[in-house]
Amino acid sequence: MAGKRPAPEAPEPLSPLVDAHTHLDACGATDAESVAAVLDRAAAVGVGRVVTIADDLAAAGFAVRAAHWDPRVYAAVALHPTRANALDDAAKRELERLASDPRVVAVGETGLDYYWPGKLEGCADVEDQVDGFRWHIDLAKRVGKPLMIHNRDADFDLLTVLLDEGAPETVIFHCFSSDATMALACVEQGYVLSFSGTVSFKNAHELHEAAKLVPDELLLVETDAPFLTPHPFRGAPNEPYCLPYTVRALAALRDRDPGELAETLTANAERVYGI
Known part of the structure; x- marks a missing residue:
């Protein structure tokens, strides 16, 4: 997570470039002026567009407002898997309303997170996460938009649920952090893999191997800002303007x-998100 180091x-x-996954609200943006300031800093280094992501209802509302400001x-809306226990009927109605907005380009981030249950107070248990994931899969299919997945320590179960439910036409694994075996399993299904600043970390050897295996047409790049700041700035606050560091690291890995x-990644983002 972002630390106290300078930006x-x-x-x-x-x-x-397009930042395929960021959290403008967590970067400190609160209104149209502060959103524009983040985007101006990004545009100065070539990052012309971003997709801002929701992980709870408040963030979902903000994401859609920001996309209209x-x-x-652009916006993506969902309840993060660790918050799946808040997916009651009222939340479902609100997410359905927001997901239908023309500025929303994906349903996410949803998925499974097996790291936090038992460690984080109030975290949804695995059963609630699976139920929530199934509901979000159905929502993505109903609104005809990509499904954006958060995966932590749940490779097998994620693929199983997607197979069982029937995946939407487009599935994006945000911040792909698994190994080459998982990457190949996703590629076989035609899933899109989005790489964050973690791909620049010197000790991420398995991720480096995975990043080399993904076909060009299934690649995206993201910041997940304000988290996962790329090397050599780990621990500093991340923002969409930092994306070129990750792209250059990914380019070096893929020779x-x-x-x-950058041109390939942008064409992919435009195709995947319909922007």
Whole structure:
């Protein structure tokens, strides 16, 4: 998570880029002016658009408002799996309403998180998470939008539930953090894998191998800001303007020109999100 280190210096511009997953509210944006300030900093280094993500109802409402305030912002709405125990009938109605908004480009982040139950007070248990995940899968199919997945320590069960329910046409594994075996299993199903600053971490050897295996057309890149700040700024607050650091790290792993990879990633984001 973001620490007390100073904000990273701006990277050399790399254009065009789309931040496929960020949390503008957690970055400190609260209104149209502060949202625009974050996007202006991002645009200065080539990150022209972002998808801001919800993990609870308040964040979902904010994400949709932000997407209407600034044309460079798109939204995704869902309850995070650790909050799946709050998915009552009223929450479902509100998420259904928000997910139908034309500025919402995905249902997420949803999925399974097996790390936090028993460690985090109030965290949804596995049964509630699975039930919530199934409901979000159905919602994504009903509104015809991509499903954005949060996965922590739940590889097998995630793939099983997707197979059992029948996956939506487009599935995005946000902040992919599993190994090459899981990457190949996702690729086989045509799922899109989005890589964050973790792919730049020097000790993330299994993730490095996974990142090399994904076909170009199934790649996205994200900040997950304000978290997961790329090397060499780990522990500092992340923001969408930091995305070029991750793209350059990913390009080095894949032996690609960063500018060419940026164009590929942006074309993928435009296709996947319909933007």
